Amino acid sequence: MPDQSNSSHPCGNCAFYRDSIWQPVSSSCVSVLSRGFSRRDLIAGQSLYYQDDDNRGVFCVSKGLIALRTQHHDGTSTLMRLAYPGEIIGFRSFLESRPHRTEARALVGSRVCTVAQRDARHVVQGNPSVLTRLASRCIKEIDRNHERIIAAATTSNKQRLSDILLRLMETHGERTGQFLHMQLPLSRSDLADLIGVQTETVSRLFTRIQADGIFRVSGREVQMLSVPSNKKSANM
């Protein structure tokens, strides 16, 4: 049933169409989807929604990188998730009809597609499979959280920071010879909020990571030696 491309469907030309939660739906609902559908381009630093905002729909990251962050009472914040293209955000507040518990902010220029709340509910109601796919995205989020909790308990901060660089490099890196390089889309304090340490510690971790010879970091510029190799570095 999933098509490879479908110009009548609002997601029909999206690179992630075949994994879209809005697909397949009954043909009568395609027009409801189209009605509720909108695209929005965000520049780096721009917010899609704020913590405590009411839900306005279901959001899908089409390109770029979105940070989901929760603010604490004491002024600190934790970066709960980096949402990559193809991922759904805002589904908790949509499904539970409650305010957002995180703020969604673009870390780089991004595009986000929205299905407005009212129409999204309409489509969900008429197509149980959409709810199944939404539940599946919930479970993916649980799996990510579990991985993060396990990593926090079993992996050193240095290793976890390396892993984050690696993951970002996969998505944002550009190859030059045997090197991958990128503009780091996160500040030191974002990275600190992501692994749960202080910004000073992030600096020190970078120093130690560079000592291993894989990464070179200078401000936001990151370079990575990328010789195909299955030898995992034995970082502690």
Added chain:
Amino acid sequence: MPDQSNSSHPCGNCAFYRDSIWQPVSSSCVSVLSRGFSRRDLIAGQSLYYQDDDNRGVFCVSKGLIALRTQHHDGTSTLMRLAYPGEIIGFRSFLESRPHRTEARALVGSRVCTVAQRDARHVVQGNPSVLTRLASRCIKEIDRNHERIIAAATTSNKQRLSDILLRLMETHGERTGQFLHMQLPLSRSDLADLIGVQTETVSRLFTRIQADGIFRVSGREVQMLSVPSNKKSANM
């Protein structure tokens, strides 16, 4: 629509009936539920399912306390969740039709109700609201995970261990005068796996927690001074 009690429904006499995910369902599905329904009593230490087991259904903790634990390749393990009465477990593997990623083991004598996989699917298919309620449990799990990730990043291990004792005391504590006391249902190494430290550290944390004067710990016996008070302890 939710009844307070319903003797024809297999969950009809359960204390958690009004929050049951299996309620309400169409009357024709009540009999399907009854067919797939079974109760099981577990003694402390007994497992309900193991990591990598295929899913056999949807489980609901009726009483007791169940630990969900994942084993790592290096022989260590992490305690991902304590499931209290009224909570659903095993829903990820049910919804995704995949093997369990955690092992479920009773920490104290417990009772677990199961709706067999085949019948559960039947009921879910015929009653979209069941899927909605399952999604809601998924989101509760996400919320719990987020709280844990935030706590790990912002709260000291000492405070987190205190919080765990407090939570357990709420459910398992018995009052004697101005004290609550309980048999700690977790070993030192379970607690260590729960907060992500070594067992030796748990011992030392107990020493420091006792120094604050609220808790007294001796082996598995825990006593807590419980004078109603809204003054939060200023532990670091």
Added chain:
DNA sequence: CGAGGAGTTGAGCACGGTCAAGGATTGTGG
């Protein structure tokens, strides 16, 4: 009785928090 598991305690050390100072970069207004 011995074996093994659970829990505690100590010594030494690495890591990360805190506070403080200073460097680098960027944008604004004169």
Added chain:
DNA sequence: CCACAATCCTTGACCGTGCTCAACTCCTCG
């Protein structure tokens, strides 16, 4: 164009926390 502020990032010193290794106690079970 320069001066200045603001922000981001780095580095150093000091110290508390927790990891590792090791020894020892207590208890249960065979």
